[in-house]
Amino acid sequence: MLELSTETRVTELEADHPATLATLKSTGIFHDGDDADVTVGDLCMNVGLHPQIILSMLQRAQLSEAPSDIDISELDGLSLTEIVKHIESVHHTSLRKTLPVIVELVRQVAAAYGDGDERLYKLQALFEKMAVDLEDHMLHEEEALFPMCRSMVENGEIKATRCGDRVGGPIQCMKNDHDQVKQELAQLSELTDGFTQPAGTGEQYHEMLKQLKHFGQDTVLHIHKEDHLLFPRALETQAALREST
Numbered sequence: 001m002l003e004l005s006t007e008t009r010v011t012e013l014e015a016d017h018p019a020t021l022a023t024l025k026s027t028g029i030f031h032d033g034d035d036a037d038v039t040v041g042d043l044c045m046n047v048g049l050h051p052q053i054i055l056s057m058l059q060r061a062q063l064s065e066a067p068s069d070i071d072i073s074e075l076d077g078l079s080l081t082e083i084v085k086h087i088e089s090v091h092h093t094s095l096r097k098t099l100p101v102i103v104e105l106v107r108q109v110a111a112a113y114g115d116g117d118e119r120l121y122k123l124q125a126l127f128e129k130m131a132v133d134l135e136d137h138m139l140h141e142e143e144a145l146f147p148m149c150r151s152m153v154e155n156g157e158i159k160a161t162r163c164g165d166r167v168g169g170p171i172q173c174m175k176n177d178h179d180q181v182k183q184e185l186a187q188l189s190e191l192t193d194g195f196t197q198p199a200g201t202g203e204q205y206h207e208m209l210k211q212l213k214h215f216g217q218d219t220v221l222h223i224h225k226e227d228h229l230l231f232p233r234a235l236e237t238q239a240a241l242r243e244s245t
């Protein structure tokens with residue numbers, strides 16, 4: 001993912017991140033036909049804007065953009081309940097198994113190497129927080145959105161849950177959680193220099209990085225399936241149900 005800074009040029013956004021370019025245009029500081037070789041920092045300086053305001057907007061747009069290299073077309077033929085079952089049996093089950101294992105690995109590596117690299121203590125705190133939040137997030141999906149999806153298909157009605165009787169409520173909560181997780185995944189990568197093993201560290205360090213990298217890839221895929229397949233399908237099913245009643 002392109003690392004955004006005041007030195008990022010509009011040409012780079014054009015090439016890799018159309019959503020960020022659209023956001024930049026929406027601020028009114030860049031228009032079609034302007035010189036795209038300009039940096040974000042210069043654009044902000046021209047109009048007296050603090051660059052951090054624009055960079056935060058661009059980062060948010062970048063995170064919400066669909067990763068271009070994820071292909072989930074093999075799931076297109078699944079029904080809504082089959083999608084729910086797939087997410088539970090594949091992603092939630094594996095995450096519940098791996099989270100405690102990685103928490104322990106990160107704790108041991110921080111204890112062994114943290115005095116030489118304080119970022120490991122930050123990594124430990126970050127991952128422990130992510131593990132707790134992800135457990136809550138999965139439970140929230142399983143107790144609210146997933147039963148709503150099943151009841152729409154199986155009973156032709158939305159079963160009211162702790163999140164009300166419309167799927168849009170829990171979906172908005174889930175999307176906010178997903179944005180937060182994506183930001184934290186970027187921090188994980190930053191704190192480990194892109195999961196690169198430092199010289200002089202051993203097998204345990206290697207294993208931690210391997211597991212963290214796999215966790216990141218699987219979580220991106222998990223979120224992508226929910227954002228781009230499950231949520232739209234749940235909203236479509238609800239709309240069709242309302243029309244028919």
Ligand SMILES: [Fe+2]
Nearest residue numbers: 087138141226
């Ligand atoms: Fe999930």
Ligand SMILES: [Fe+2]
Nearest residue numbers: 141174223226
């Ligand atoms: Fe989720």
